Amino acid sequence: MxxxxxxxxxxxxxxxxxxxxxxxxxxxxxxxxxxxxAQMKISQNTxxxxxxxxxxxxxxxxxxxxxALSSERIPEEWKKWRRALVQQLQYYLDHDINPQTPNAxxxxxxxxxNAVSLFIPLMVLAVASDLVSSERSTGxxxxxxxxxxxxxxxxxxxxxxxxxxxxxxxxxTALLCYLISGLVFGYEGWGEPVFVGFQVQGSDVxxxxxxxxxxxxxxxxxxGLIWFSALVVSIIALMVSVLLRSTAASFVTMMxxxxxxxxxxxxxxxxxxxxxxxxxxxxxxxxxxxxxxxxEGMTLGFSLAVLAIWGAAALIVSFTVFTKQDIMN
Amino acid sequence: MKRTSGLWxxxxxxxxxxxxxxxxxxxWAIKDTWYPQDGLALPSGEAPSETASGGDWSAxxxxxxxxxxxxxTKGTGDPTGGGYVNRVTDGLTKEMGKPVKLVxxxxxxxxxxxxLIVRLEEKGFVNAIGRADIVLMTIGGNDLFxxxxxxxxxxxxxxxxxxxxxxxxPEAEPLLEAVFRKIRGLNPGARIVYVGxxxxxxxxxxxxxxxxxxxxxxxxxxxxxxxDGNATVVPTYDLFEFGLKKYLSSDHFHPNDxxxxxxxxxxxxxxx
Numbered sequence: 001m002x003x004x005x006x007x008x009x010x011x012x013x014x015x016x017x018x019x020x021x022x023x024x025x026x027x028x029x030x031x032x033x034x035x036x037x038a039q040m041k042i043s044q045n046t047x048x049x050x051x052x053x054x055x056x057x058x059x060x061x062x063x064x065x066x067x068a069l070s071s072e073r074i075p076e077e078w079k080k081w082r083r084a085l086v087q088q089l090q091y092y093l094d095h096d097i098n099p100q101t102p103n104a105x106x107x108x109x110x111x112x113x114n115a116v117s118l119f120i121p122l123m124v125l126a127v128a129s130d131l132v133s134s135e136r137s138t139g140x141x142x143x144x145x146x147x148x149x150x151x152x153x154x155x156x157x158x159x160x161x162x163x164x165x166x167x168x169x170x171x172x173t174a175l176l177c178y179l180i181s182g183l184v185f186g187y188e189g190w191g192e193p194v195f196v197g198f199q200v201q202g203s204d205v206x207x208x209x210x211x212x213x214x215x216x217x218x219x220x221x222x223x224g225l226i227w228f229s230a231l232v233v234s235i236i237a238l239m240v241s242v243l244l245r246s247t248a249a250s251f252v253t254m255m256x257x258x259x260x261x262x263x264x265x266x267x268x269x270x271x272x273x274x275x276x277x278x279x280x281x282x283x284x285x286x287x288x289x290x291x292x293x294x295x296e297g298m299t300l301g302f303s304l305a306v307l308a309i310w311g312a313a314a315l316i317v318s319f320t321v322f323t324k325q326d327i328m329n
Numbered sequence: 330m331k332r333t334s335g336l337w338x339x340x341x342x343x344x345x346x347x348x349x350x351x352x353x354x355x356x357w358a359i360k361d362t363w364y365p366q367d368g369l370a371l372p373s374g375e376a377p378s379e380t381a382s383g384g385d386w387s388a389x390x391x392x393x394x395x396x397x398x399x400x401x402t403k404g405t406g407d408p409t410g411g412g413y414v415n416r417v418t419d420g421l422t423k424e425m426g427k428p429v430k431l432v433x434x435x436x437x438x439x440x441x442x443x444x445l446i447v448r449l450e451e452k453g454f455v456n457a458i459g460r461a462d463i464v465l466m467t468i469g470g471n472d473l474f475x476x477x478x479x480x481x482x483x484x485x486x487x488x489x490x491x492x493x494x495x496x497x498x499p500e501a502e503p504l505l506e507a508v509f510r511k512i513r514g515l516n517p518g519a520r521i522v523y524v525g526x527x528x529x530x531x532x533x534x535x536x537x538x539x540x541x542x543x544x545x546x547x548x549x550x551x552x553x554x555x556x557d558g559n560a561t562v563v564p565t566y567d568l569f570e571f572g573l574k575k576y577l578s579s580d581h582f583h584p585n586d587x588x589x590x591x592x593x594x595x596x597x598x599x600x601x
Contacts, residue, residue: 009337016340056433056460059453063435067403070438093452095371164344171347193369196361211368213361221361224354288358300362 003149007157008164015127015161018134021168024123028173032180035111040184043102054098062089080203084292087205088198095195097212103189104182105215109222111177116226117265117283120173121233121258127165128237129254130247131158132322137247141327151323155242159315162234170227174219190216198290205290218288225284228304232278232311233258239314242322258282265294275302278310386462391428394418395435395461397445397454397512398468401524402436406583413524413584414465416593417600424601433457441471442504449511458515463600467524468508469546472501474529474582489530491538498542502549509553509560521560522596523550527569529582540566563595 015021050057065082068074074082092099100106112120132155135141144154178187196218197209213221233254241250261279264271274280275295284307286293287300386392396402396414404412414434421429435457440448445468448454458464473494512521525547530536543566554560568591569576569584576588584592 009341012340012344013337016336051430053432055453055456059435059457060433062453063433063437067436067438090451090453096452097371164341164348167347167351168344170351193371195368197365209365211365212371213368217357220350220354221358222354224351224356225358227351228355287362300359304359 004153004157007149007153008160011131011157011161012164015131015165020127021165024126024169025172025176027123028176029180032111032177036107036181036184039107039181043185054100055093055096058089058093058099062086062093065089081292083203084198084200084205084290087207088195088290091195091198091205091207091210097193097195099194101189101192102185103192104178104185104187105189105192105219107181107185108174108177109194109215109219111181112174112219112222112226113285113289115173116229116285117262118258120170120226120230121282122255123169123173124166124230124234125237125251125254125258127169128162128234129241129251131162131238131241133241133245133247133250136245136327145327152319155319155322159235159238162238163231166231166234167227170223170230174223190214194218196221196288196290200290200292202296222285222288225288225300229282229284229307232307232314233282235311235318236278236314239318242318242325272296276306278307281306386425389427389462391430392421392425392462393430393432393460394421394463394465395432395457395519396465397448397458398436398466399440399471400436400438400583401467401470402434402465403438404434404436404589405438406578406580407586407589408578409586411586411589413589413593413596416590417465417596420593420597421600424597429463432460436467439471440468441475442468442501442508443472446504446507446511449508449515455515458512458519461516461519464512464516464519464521465524465596466508466512466521469501469505469550470526472504473497473526473542473546489536489539491536491542494539494542498545501546505550506553509557513557519559520600521554521557522599523554523560523562524592524596525550525562525564525566527566529569529573529577531570532573540570561599563592563599565592565595568592568595 046057050060065086069079069082069086089099132141135144145151192215193212194215195210195212197211199206199209236257237250237254240253241247244250244253257279261277261282264274264277265280265283272295275298280294281298281303283294284300284303287303293299293303394414394417400406402412402414404410404414412434414431414436418429418431433453435448435454437444437448449458474489509521509523512519526543528536528540528543530539547562547564547566551562554562569588573581576584576591578585578588
């Protein structure tokens with residue numbers, strides 16, 4: 001056991017010293033202010049138009065989306081999405097709750113929702129893609145494997161390190177987002193109510209299970225779900241990194257897969273079996289929000305199960321290949 | 330070596346705490362989805378925004394306008410997107426020398442009077458109308474001119490006939506009455522401006538008699554406005570009869586920007 005812990009320590013420090021995490025923080029520090037500035041401009045604009053009357057603004061969003069529904073040129077799946085949105089917004093208005101109170105927690109929540117499908121996987125890949133392959137390209141894998149340590153322990157320590165870093169990355173993203181946007185929007189908002197439990201059925205939203213939680217709790221649950229999807233991405237990336245032996249090749253492969261997933265999600269409604277692909281199921285936090293899933297009938301349980309199965313399969317492949325593989329070069 | 334193990338201490342514990350937080354969040358999300366509990370108690374009964382006092386406009390620093398109704402109020406057919414509503418607020422601001430602001434334009438394409446009656450129960454409509462000094466409205470066009478499913482293009486007037494319009498009239502009139510009553514119930518002080526209907530098919534010989542039905546409808550609206558006392562009907566039927574090509578958009582039903590500008594001009598005149 002001590003042996004394993006020492007291995008994890010070794011791996012964790014290696015990733016740290018390669019400054020992977022520093023790069024991620026740097027990217028966040030540059031990008032988040034950009035989004036904060038954009039959001040600030042949007043808020044100023046709506047304030048000019050609606051004089052801080054959020055009810056009028058909300059009603060106008062409802063009306064705009066209702067009007068978009070009557071256009072015949074809009075594809076059916078967009079209409080479905082809008083119809084669900086209209087019903088949700090109406091629910092907020094009926095209960096006199098502002099769904100977009102201007103504060104740092106709301107900003108963080110929205111940012112995380114948008115980051116789940118591309119941004120967070122990208123950052124996770126920065127660590128995951130070269131965990132094994134970099135050892136190969138630098139040749140250090142021979143040193144590692146000549147030690148009197150079982151191979152599966154080495155891979156396991158890498159997996160544990162990865163899990164720790166994925167957790168750190170998700171939390172750092174949320175935290176930096178909160179700290180930076182708070183400068184502009186103020187640091188309140190933890191106690192604001194948010195509705196969860198909207199169930200999308202066809203083009204209708206079932207509101208029987210809807211209940212209010214605080215935004216703080218929402219953020220925690222959302223981060224937990226995002227963490228799971230990021231973890232599965234990183235595990236699959238680990239497998240690709242074991243198989244492809246090159247950091248660049250595994251990073252590009254994974255990135256292409258993830259991007260393909262976001263494109264597929266927007267057109268998967270006709271190709272329903274796409275729902276069994278892991279990259280169509282990455283947006284798990286959208287179930288919390290209650291937006292219609294890419295394919296009808298997908299639920300949180302379904303997506304988590306698909307992700308878990310892909311993750312487990314990737315682990316089996318990685319461990320089998322890594323323990324059997326010959327190290328040649 | 331000492332420095333490295335210090336780093337490991339910090340890094341190890343931090344990431345472990347992060348992991349535990351994430352696991353908690355994940356478990357909580359699953360629990361909340363599959364075994365939801367009663368949510369927060371919400372602050373209820375909070376009276377939404379102030380209602381306009383009505384009465385003397387000259388005493389007010391600014392006036393508020395709410396627009397409701399169908400595609401005409403929405404501004405469909407206007408390439409600039411302004412419709413008559415934005416032109417009216419701009420025009421009034423100029424004429425009155427004080428800001429006239431739009432609370433909201435709640436018009437929905439294709440809305441019929443019976444649907445508007447249902448919508449007038451919604452919170453957003455109640456709030457917006459409650460705040461307004463002026464309520465701009467078009468409704469009824471879709472009740473009368475709605476096409477039956479079988480046959481005919483829009484430009485040919487579909488399967489519409491003056492007889493059909495006349496048949497629909499008695500069904501639609503009580504709905505208009507209910508709309509006026511409801512708006513008045515939501516805001517006792519606001520000036521209601523009803524923009525009248527016009528015959529978009531005046532250039533089709535078989536549909537020219539429809540103008541008579543339209544004017545019958547406008548008369549009815551005029552009667553409602555009179556009965557209300559603080560409402561007015563702005564006629565538009567004469568604006569389009571000899572300039573359909575010029576003032577209607579390419580869908581041959583909605584006004585274009587020139588047409589909306591003419592409607593807006595009339596509304597501003599009526600409100601001065």
